[in-house]
Amino acid sequence: MKRRVKKSSILVLIFVIVVVTCLIWYTINTLNYHKTYQYKLRKIGYSKEEIEIMDELKDNTKDYILSIDYNKDITLFIKEKYFIETNLKDYLEYYKENDYDITNVVSIVNVKANKEWYSDTKKTDLSKGHLMLTNKFNYLDNSYNSDNMVSVSKQYSYGENQMLTKETFNAFLNMFNAAKKEGLTLIINSSYRSYEEQDEVYNDYKSSRGEEYADKIAARAGFSEHQTGMAVDIQTYGSTGATFEEFDEFKWLSENAYKYGFILRYPKGKEHITGYEYESWHYRYVGVEVAEYIHNNNITFDEYYAYFIEKN
Ligand SMILES: [Zn+2]
Incomplete structure (x- = not known):
């Protein structure tokens, strides 16, 4: 009899311990879950x-x-x-x-285009080399010049004293020769522009047509890609800014420029991202790999830079 009582008390005790343990375990878990x-x-x-x-x-x-x-x-x-x-x-x-x-x-x-253009600006990160970004939020000092510039031979350009970075000009030559094989002629209409030259270009527009118009079609000094030496305005015989896109040279560039490292920098339909009116003639050298990505994914360089270069 005594033995039996002892045995059942032990069982009860074990049962109580199990229940209490379960309760504690459940409470802790619930409390922890509430913190998640x-x-x-x-x-x-x-x-x-x-x-x-x-x-x-x-x-x-x-x-x-x-x-x-x-x-x-x-x-x-x-x-x-x-x-x-x-x-x-x-x-x-x-x-x-x-x-x-x-x-x-x-x-x-x-690309920060939710902010006012030219607000919250910062210096272009020159360490990015041929992937440096110059736009309405990133600027070059008035003294900035690439130390790797070459003169463009007159046979490739309109006007005197055209200059590009060596890398950009070499890439342009490859593109020029490939187009030539198709019977097409690419002519450099504008290339490197110094800070002072850009200031003149912008102020001419501003004084004749007002600031709003000037900002749509030209960069303020320091904010122009032309100062990088990696931007080219391309035309062909008989074309103008307004008509270039009707020429075969434009169609060829649309399909082939990326193969030589160039991108159409201010595309149609992306004005709210680039801050510029569509420019069928303005191409930027970014290297073949990046140009191919931008071409295949239909994004702007500003978007590429924000996601793949600046974020990391
Ligand atoms: Zn241009």
Whole structure:
């Protein structure tokens, strides 16, 4: 009898211990789960699928998402090809206030075109070499000149004293010869421009047509790609800026320039990203690899730079 009692008390004790352990375990787990982003995001309305998409984000981005109301657009932005995490807040704000679709909003914010042109400017990062970016937010000092410039022989150009970086001119020669084989002639109409020359070009437009017009078609001094020595304005016999795109030379360049490292720098339909009117004649040397990517993916150099060069 005594033995039996002892045995059952032990069983009861074990049972109690197991139950208490389970309760403690359950409580700790629940408390820990309540601390997870998964729980907190679920609580403000995100679905399992959405939370999975957010999984790769850094903690401070998740904290930001938790600090605002449920927003069904967040995961659409994350899934974008050129999504940059640190821009999420700006994407959402810009998307709310403008009529662009999500893909365009990502491009616009990535290149900082959600800001006023020429605001928040900084010096061009010269260490990027032939991938340096000069646009309405990145400028060259008035003293900047590439130390690797060569003169362009007159047979390839209109006017006197055309100059390009050696690398750009060599690439142009390869392109020129390939076009020649097809019976086409590429003529350099404008190439390197010093800070002072660009200042004159811009101010001429500004004084004759006003600042707004000048800013659409010309860069302010320091902000011109022509100062890099890696930009060429191309024409052919009989063409002008307005008509170049009707010539076979333009069609050939559209299909082949990237093979020689050149890109159409200010394409049609990308004015809101580049800040410039479409220029069928303005080509920028960026090297074959980058030019091919830009050509195949139909993006601008500004977008390429923001995502592949500046972000890393
Ligand atoms: Zn140009």
